[in-house]
Amino acid sequence: xxxxVWQDYVERIEALAARxxxxxxxxxxxxxxxxFMMEIAVYGLPVRMPHWSFGVRYIYQLIQRHMGHSRLFExxxxxxxxxxxxxxxxxxxxxxxxxxxxLGHADFSRNNMLFQRCQAQVSEHIVEHAANHARQIQQAxxxxxxxxxEAVLDAALALEQHIDIDQSxxxxxxxxxxxxxxxxxxxxxxxxxxxxxxxxxxxxPEAKKRAPVPPHPERDLLWFVAQYAPEMESWERDxxxxxxxxxxxxxxVFATQIMNEGWASYWHARLxxxxxxxxxxxxxxxxxxxxxxxxxxxxxxxxxxGLNPYHLGFSMWEKIVEAxxxxxxxxxxxxxxxxxxxxxxxxxxxxxxxxxxRYSARDGQIRVLEPDLAALHEVIxxxxxxxxxxxxxxxxxxxxxxxELVHDHSLDGRGLDLERSRKVLDYLQRLWRRPVLLTTxxxxxxxxxxSAP
Amino acid sequence: xSTHTDxxxxxDPAKWYDLFSRGARDWLRHDEKVRDSxxxxxxxxxxxxxxxxxxxxxxxxxxxxxEHYHFRLRKAEESQGAGQGKVKPGDVFADPxxxxxxxxxxxGGREEGEVQLxxxxxxxxxxxxxxxxxxxxxxxxxxxxxxxxxxxxEGWDRRGxxxxxxxxxxxKELVKRRGAPGAIPTFTDxxxxxxxxxxxxxxxxxxxxxxxxxxxxxxxxxxRKLAKTFFFWTVQGLRREYRSLETLFVxxxxxxxxxxxxEFFQVSGSGGTVASTGFAxxxxxxxxxYNPATCNVYLFYASDGDNSMSDSAEAREGLxxxxxxxxxxxxxxxxxxxxxQLDTETGRLFAELGAAGGATGSYALNDFxxxxxxxxxxxxxxxxxAEGA
Numbered sequence: 103x104x105x106x107v108w109q110d111y112v113e114r115i116e117a118l119a120a121r122x123x124x125x126x127x128x129x130x131x132x133x134x135x136x137x138f139m140m141e142i143a144v145y146g147l148p149v150r151m152p153h154w155s156f157g158v159r160y161i162y163q164l165i166q167r168h169m170g171h172s173r174l175f176e177x178x179x180x181x182x183x184x185x186x187x188x189x190x191x192x193x194x195x196x197x198x199x200x201x202x203x204x205l206g207h208a209d210f211s212r213n214n215m216l217f218q219r220c221q222a223q224v225s226e227h228i229v230e231h232a233a234n235h236a237r238q239i240q241q242a243x244x245x246x247x248x249x250x251x252e253a254v255l256d257a258a259l260a261l262e263q264h265i266d267i268d269q270s271x272x273x274x275x276x277x278x279x280x281x282x283x284x285x286x287x288x289x290x291x292x293x294x295x296x297x298x299x300x301x302x303x304x305x306x307p308e309a310k311k312r313a314p315v316p317p318h319p320e321r322d323l324l325w326f327v328a329q330y331a332p333e334m335e336s337w338e339r340d341x342x343x344x345x346x347x348x349x350x351x352x353x354x355v356f357a358t359q360i361m362n363e364g365w366a367s368y369w370h371a372r373l374x375x376x377x378x379x380x381x382x383x384x385x386x387x388x389x390x391x392x393x394x395x396x397x398x399x400x401x402x403x404x405x406x407x408g409l410n411p412y413h414l415g416f417s418m419w420e421k422i423v424e425a426x427x428x429x430x431x432x433x434x435x436x437x438x439x440x441x442x443x444x445x446x447x448x449x450x451x452x453x454x455x456x457x458x459x460r461y462s463a464r465d466g467q468i469r470v471l472e473p474d475l476a477a478l479h480e481v482i483x484x485x486x487x488x489x490x491x492x493x494x495x496x497x498x499x500x501x502x503x504x505x506e507l508v509h510d511h512s513l514d515g516r517g518l519d520l521e522r523s524r525k526v527l528d529y530l531q532r533l534w535r536r537p538v539l540l541t542t543x544x545x546x547x548x549x550x551x552x553s554a555p
Numbered sequence: 556x557s558t559h560t561d562x563x564x565x566x567d568p569a570k571w572y573d574l575f576s577r578g579a580r581d582w583l584r585h586d587e588k589v590r591d592s593x594x595x596x597x598x599x600x601x602x603x604x605x606x607x608x609x610x611x612x613x614x615x616x617x618x619x620x621x622e623h624y625h626f627r628l629r630k631a632e633e634s635q636g637a638g639q640g641k642v643k644p645g646d647v648f649a650d651p652x653x654x655x656x657x658x659x660x661x662x663g664g665r666e667e668g669e670v671q672l673x674x675x676x677x678x679x680x681x682x683x684x685x686x687x688x689x690x691x692x693x694x695x696x697x698x699x700x701x702x703x704x705x706x707x708x709e710g711w712d713r714r715g716x717x718x719x720x721x722x723x724x725x726x727k728e729l730v731k732r733r734g735a736p737g738a739i740p741t742f743t744d745x746x747x748x749x750x751x752x753x754x755x756x757x758x759x760x761x762x763x764x765x766x767x768x769x770x771x772x773x774x775x776x777x778x779r780k781l782a783k784t785f786f787f788w789t790v791q792g793l794r795r796e797y798r799s800l801e802t803l804f805v806x807x808x809x810x811x812x813x814x815x816x817x818e819f820f821q822v823s824g825s826g827g828t829v830a831s832t833g834f835a836x837x838x839x840x841x842x843x844x845y846n847p848a849t850c851n852v853y854l855f856y857a858s859d860g861d862n863s864m865s866d867s868a869e870a871r872e873g874l875x876x877x878x879x880x881x882x883x884x885x886x887x888x889x890x891x892x893x894x895x896q897l898d899t900e901t902g903r904l905f906a907e908l909g910a911a912g913g914a915t916g917s918y919a920l921n922d923f924x925x926x927x928x929x930x931x932x933x934x935x936x937x938x939x940x941a942e943g944a
Contacts, residue, residue: 137578140578141577141578144578145577145578149577150577152577152580152581152584153581153584153623154581154584154585154587154588154621154623155581155585155623156577156578156581157578157580157581157582157583157584157585157586158585158620158621158622158623160578160579160581160582161582161585161620163578256623259623260623260624260625260626261625263625264626398639404640404641405638405639405640405641405642405648406638406639406640407636407638407651408636408637408638408639409637409638409639410639456639457639457640457641457642458637458638458639459637459638459639459640459642459644460635460636460637460638461635461636461637461638462633462634462635463633463634463635463636463650464632464633464634466649466650467647467648467649467650468647468648468649468650469645469646469647470638470642470643470644470645470646470647471635471644472644473644478637481635481636481637482637484635491625491626492626492627492628494626509626514628515628515631516628516629516631517628517629518626518627518628518629519626519627519628519629519630520629522622522624522625522626522627523626523627525624526624526625526626529624545629
C-alpha cells in the first residue's frame, strides 16, 4: 500500500465520521516500530520519566509478546491535536480499522466531560508535558544523583493513584487560619440570653486560630506531601507534582475504559460498514481483525473469569444506539463515566445475552453465584473505585512532624496488605523525613498501627 | 503527518535510539537493583552448599523480580469477580490461578504467572566487589626469614654455558671492538657474553589456614552454619593475597580430628568441649607439615565459648604455642541464642592473648547479617597486627 492510498482513506474516513455525528480534534498519525509501541504501553506516555518499575513492566510485556498473548495496533493520546501511534507492522486492513478506532477515541476524549474536566486541568499537551517532566528528572539525576532521585520517584510513583480528582490540579494550600466562628443570629432568644448573662455575650477581640493541618482527612497524598512535608526540597516537590499531573491525565483514561474502548470499537465497526470506498478484501480483513479485538475472553475456553472491556463496551453501545438512537448515545458518551455507564446501561437482558455471571473464589474453588444485576454491576466496578487504590488519607500531622495516615477499612471492606504497606511507608518516610504512621485493621478486624521507621 | 512503513521517512537515528532505549534502560536499572539486593544478602545466599574449596567457582541465585510497592488491600479469603460463559448458578470448578496448571476444559486464568530470574555470579567477582564495596583492608603477606629461593638473571660474564649465550650483547661487543684500528673482523672468544644467574631470596607467600570448629553438643546446626559462612568469606579474603593457600579443617569435642572439607561441615559431635585438644591437633599439623618461618599460618576458631573449666591452663598453653607460630589467630563466638559478647571461658582466653600483645581478634557472631562485620573486624585487626609487626 502506498502512502497516498492510505492518506486518502484517512481523509475519507474522517469525513465519514464527521458526517455520522462525531466531532474530534485533528489527529496526527505516526507509524512506529513494535518495540516503540511496547514502550508506550509500558509507560502510558510516549516519553515518560525513568524509573526501574517501568523496567519490570517492560520485562513482563516482552514475555507477553514472546508468548504471543498481546498485540498492539494503536495507542492514541488525546489532545489538540491528538497523537496516534500505529504499529508499523499493521497491514492496510488493520490500519483502516485502526484509523476509524482512533477517531472514535478522539471523539470520546473531546466530548466526554470527565476528559474535558481533566484536560482543562492538565492542558491539551500532556504528551509534551510528560516529555518535559522526563527531561527535568534527567537533570535532577545529573544534579542530585540517581539514588536520591530514585528515592523520590519510589515514593511518588507508589502514591500515583492517591490524588483527588475533585480538586484543582493547581490547588493552593489550606487556609492558614480557621474560619472565625459564625456570628450568632441576633434573634429574640439571643437578646434575652445576653441580657441574663452579660459576659457570655460580650465578644472580645477573638484571637485568630491556626487551622489544623490537614483540616479534614486528605485523599490527595501526592499534593499533601508536596505541600506539607517538613523538610522536602523544592526539586523533590516538583517531582511529586509532576507525577500528580500525569495521574490527573491518566484518571479519565482509567475511569472510562469500558465506555471509551467500547465507543471506539463501536465506531470502527460502524464506519467500516459505511465506508463503501474500501475494497471488499480489505473490508473482510478489517472485520476479522475487529472480531479479534472485541472477542469475549471466553471465546476459547467456554468460561472466562474475566471480562474483555472492549467486548462489554462494544455490546453495550450497540444496544444503546439500537434502543435509544444516536442522539441519546452521544449524550451518554458526553456525560457518563464507567460507573454511571455500567449501572445505567448494563441491563438484565444484555447481561444474560452476554452470559455474564458473578462468582466467588474461595480456597481454590470458584462458585458461580445467583444472578443479581446490581451486584454484578458492583463486581465489575469494584476494581475502579478510587483509581483502583485503597482509601488511604492523611489525617494529622503531629507537633513533632510525625505524619498520621489512616486507611478507611470500612469503605474498602478489609484491611491493607501489611507487608506492602510497610514498604510504602518506608518509601514515604525517606521524603517526609519524620516518622510516618498508618492505621488500618488486621485480619481479625482489630486496629493496627504501622510505622516507619 | 501520516506515515507508513512503506514510505521513505528520514529517521533521525539519535532520536530513535533515545526512544528505543528507554524500556531497556529501566530494565537495566532494575537488574542493577537486583544485584544490589543480592549483594546485601550474599552471606545468607552462600550459607548453603559446600563452597569453600569445592570446584564450583560460581553461585546461582534465584531471584524474584523486584516489586514496586503500592498500598494494596489484604488478600480476601473470599473474593468476587465477574466472568463470562455458559454456567449455571451453583456451578463449581477449580480456580486456575491456584492450581497453576491449565486444564483443557478449565476456565481461562485470572492472573499472570510470576517471572523468576536466575543470576549466576562468579565468586571471584563477588569477592572483589565486596572487598571494594566494604573497603576491607588487603592483607599484607608477611615475609619472614625465608629459605625459599629462586634463580634470577643478574649481569653478564665472558664465560658460561652455551645455552646462556646472549647473542645481542655479544654482537654489540664485536661492533665496539671492530671500531678500533687493526681489529679482527670476525667474532673472537673475547666478544662472547653469557648471562649470569644469581640466587635470590623470595618472600614467603604460602599460607596455611586452619579452621578449627567446636562441634560439641552445645553447638546447634545454626551455629555451625554461621561458622561455615564466616569461614567461607574469610578464606576468600585470604585467597586474594596468597598464590598458594592451603585450608585445613579440624573439629573437636573432647578429642580432635582433621577432616576433609565436605566431611567437616557434616560432622556433628556430642559431649563436652575441650579446646586444648583442638589446639594440640593444630600444633601437631603445623609442626609436621609446615615451617612457620616460610609459611603464613592463620588460625580461625569458631566455638560457642563454653570450654571446660578444667581445660583452662592447657588451652592457654596450646593457644600460646600456635600464636607464636601464626601470623594471626581469630576467635569467632557463634552463639545464636545468647549474646554474651565474648564473656565466656574461650573468649577470655583470646582476650588474654591479645592483652599479651599477640596478633589476635575476637568477634561475637549472632546472626547472618553480622558475618560481614565479623570478616571486616578480623581483616582490620589482622592488618593492624601486620603493621605493628
